[in-house]
Amino acid sequence: MPKNMGSMPEQWGAFRYNETxxxxxxxxxxxxxxxxxxxxIISSYSNSAxxxxxHAVNFTDVQKHWSQSFVQLAAAKGLVEGVGDGKYNPNKAVTRAEFTAMLVRALGRGIPTGSVTPYEDVQPGAWYFDVVVQAKELGLLGFASDKRFMPDQPLTREEMASMLAAVITLEKLPxxxxxxxxxxxxxxxNVDAAFLENVRLMIKLKIMTGTGADTFDPKGATTRAQAAVVFIRLLQVAGWID
Incomplete structure (x- = not known):
């Protein structure tokens, strides 16, 4: 950075230019x-500009929300985007396709190696096709059935734990x-037995916490606020961002 910079801005981000x-x-x-x-120091899988x-970002509907600092930091770094009119809509549920797109963006692995549809309800031309293909290739979609992904279905918190735990395995984090x-x-x-150890791992790494003092709400829908929080915590645990 320029030698005359006394400090880094509170909300800054590094960005890769996508030629496509x-x-x-x-x-x-x-x-x-x-x-x-x-x-x-930039960590990237591609040689880019x-x-x-x-990149300070402020949303009018998170000013007094519990997730404010995480949402603003995630937006400043380009991990999440607003919904328009200066709003983020923090309490809105996140669909499976939306969370998959955000997670693939955070991993920055580039384009998928294949183009064969992994699920009968994920077809070429859908805005989420490439990210679902890539997430499937990376082993992040273990919660989905063999034939259907149900992209528009809200992602549950235990399913989110499954995807985040898969990232820990993929990146071989200690x-x-x-x-x-x-x-x-x-x-x-109430946690599905298949997700119990994923939930335990997320709590151990402090990537996820309960929705209350004594509740985890495993079947509850993941919100946009929760998504921003776990992305920041995941990348900090991985040592990829401050």
Whole structure:
């Protein structure tokens, strides 16, 4: 960064220029000061043109919301986008397709290697086709059935835990052997057995928390606010962003 910069902006982001879409998109980055000069270290799977920018984002409907700091940081870094008119709609449910698109964007792995539809209800031409194909290739969609993805169905919190745990496995991130007891959540028995260890891992890594002091709400729909929070926490745990 310029030598005369005394500090980095509170809301800054690094962006990769996508030659296909002609847009800048999120790229993982961290700031570090070397010999008194601020530097930005970018982690990318492609050789691209990059931009580092002061990118403050404020939404009128999150000013007093519990997720405000996470939503604004996620938006500043290009992980999430508003819904228009200066709003984010934090309490709106996120569909399976929408969360998959955001997660694939966060991973920055590039384009999928194949083009064969992985599910009968995910067809070429759908806005989410490429991201679902890529997520399937990366092993992130273990919760979905063999034939149907149901892209417009709200993603449940236990399904979100499954996808995030798959990222931990994909990136081979270190995990401690510490055992976390989930009995403090009175509704933990409602978690599908297939997702229980994923939920435990997310709580252990502090990527996900309960929706209340003693509830996890595994069958509840993931909200846009919750999505922004877990993306920031996941990338911080991975060491990809500050």
């Amino acid at each position: 879409t002609k847009k800048f998109e999120f790229v993982a980055s961290k700031k570090v000061q070397i010999n008194g000069v601020w530097n930005v 990059y931009l580092v920018a002061d 995990i401690t052997k510490e055992f976390i007891n989930l009995n403090g959540y009175k509704d933990i028995g």
